[in-house]
Amino acid sequence: MSEAPILEVERVTKTFGGLVAVNDVSVSIPRGMIFAVIGPNGAGKTTFFNLLTGIYKPDKGRILFDGEEITGRDPAWIAARGMARTFQNIRLFGSMTAVENVMVARHVHTKTSYADALLRTPRFQREEKKALERSLELLEYMQLGHRAHELAKNLPYGEQRRLEIARALALEPKLLLLDEPAAGMNPQETEDLQRRIVGIRDDLGVTILLIEHDMQLVMSISERIAVLDYGSKILEGTPEEVQNDPRVIEAYLGRGAAEGAS
């Protein structure tokens, strides 16, 4: 079971009106891998994420997550089964504190009934306490412990990015999707992030799928890379293979550049 890929995407297509955003894409992601999806702007990377998480329903194809078909399921259902994500443009609950943001994602792991809540039974108190403690642990893990009770919107940009990851981890995901985690970061922050992503995979055994424009980051941590261009997967391989493929240079810089390079 654990040898089977965590995520299998089979020939998925999504169109908006006449625009084919994702075209017949198949990807298989083994457990424990750091897998990157790259491609120029508008290549359909974020649409691809939205298909995985259930925001969009694919027109064709199917998606298997942890051996279970999730095609066309609701986002909440998919998330509860262990797929968590962060966002390209930060989407924290701004007027909630950092720890509350994390507790939102603990929701599915907290088991209390309304009778428990109303009567404040020991079980209720235990569960709420556990959720709070676990959330604080995650904040510590992302080095945000000192910010626990500040409103998310008041945190500096880099910490907001880390908080998004902490929140995603609170779901206890099997697969973590990171949508441009290094966007807007300076080189030092990016380096820090790089270590952190590898750390998350090693410490928690979470498979990581990331979209990223920072090639230095992608090439140094990814074990496998898929390249999207105009919604189609044009290539998949190791960083070395991808780096040296003329099709990738062409996709990013246009045909002339590719010819000049080769």
Add this chain to the structure above:
Amino acid sequence: MLEILIQLLPSVLLEGLILGFVYAMIALGYTMVYGVLELINFAHSEIFMAGAVAGAETFILLKGAIANPFLLLALAILIGGAVAAIVAILVERLAYRPLRKRGTTNRLVPLITAIGVSFFLQDLVRLIEGLWHNAFYRRYPSFAVFEATYNLPNWIGVLTIALTVWLGFWVLAYFGDWLIRLFAKKPRATGRTLSLVAAGLTLVFLFLYRHVVFADLGMTIQMKSILVIVVSLAMLYGLNWLVHKTKLGIAIRAVAQDAQTASLMGIDPDVIVSRTFLIGGFLGGVAGVLFGLLYTLVHPYVGFIPGIKAFTAAVLGGIGNITGAAVGGLVLGMLEMLGGTYLTFLTNGAMGTEYKDILAFMILIFILLFRPQGIIGQQLGEKV
């Protein structure tokens, strides 16, 4: 003349406060539903009515079986709240959710649906009551214990007058400060100066009127009013705790801020919306029972005026904001009572208490025109 007006003030404010608590509890239902769905649930006044009628039936049916009026009231509150909560959940399931699932983006559609649901519920209750009793006006039985009147100590009244006068001067100072800045572009320090002046004037005023202030104000309160205050405070406290300290509350706030992100964190927005209707409906139902206790007569159309007043209160405090709804309810209740009482005096009886409704709706119009975000503000993102 002025002395009478001042002597009346504490009693009027107290009455307003009691009414305000009822408004506040209904307003919470509007504001919470708006928080998660951005929908003005105009059927909420009928959810309130369902609670009021269910409470009346409970009282009437169990009056013979249970002798203790307090126990009876507790049961009526529970049943009224439960019936209203069930009605609220059904309304969401049968009327609003299908529209949401259909992806209707026009916000007028759910609004008109709400009004339709409202009429439907009014006449449904009328039908049920008509078939059951052959009459649809129901009266809350009166109990000597509830009607009992207690005298309040004089210092409460004195304190109320002092606070009101101080608040009045403070508002004047604030307004004056605004005027000064508008015309003279003076630095902001004037505001603080003026509020100091206001405090000073309050003391002078109290000194001048001490024979009024220290006279016996004769404030009284009925047992049922005390019960209304106690139950409302308990409900408001409970709601505050629920929203801020439980996982359901955190989930409600998350959905209110960003339903899609919440769903990506494993929270099913439909479930949370349903729970929100449950909570809002329960509070509305309890408010219905308290309303019945205060005014005794309830019928299928009783929800309209309190409902729209509570909507005004929710807008006044800042729709989508829980604290705002509570504050808006209390402020509206007091303003209405003040207006209702003092208009009669000031116009020599030409304009009676019936003008209090006009006053409430004028407040709604002015708030919508000049401060649509309400007193407390904090719309949308910060809501619930």
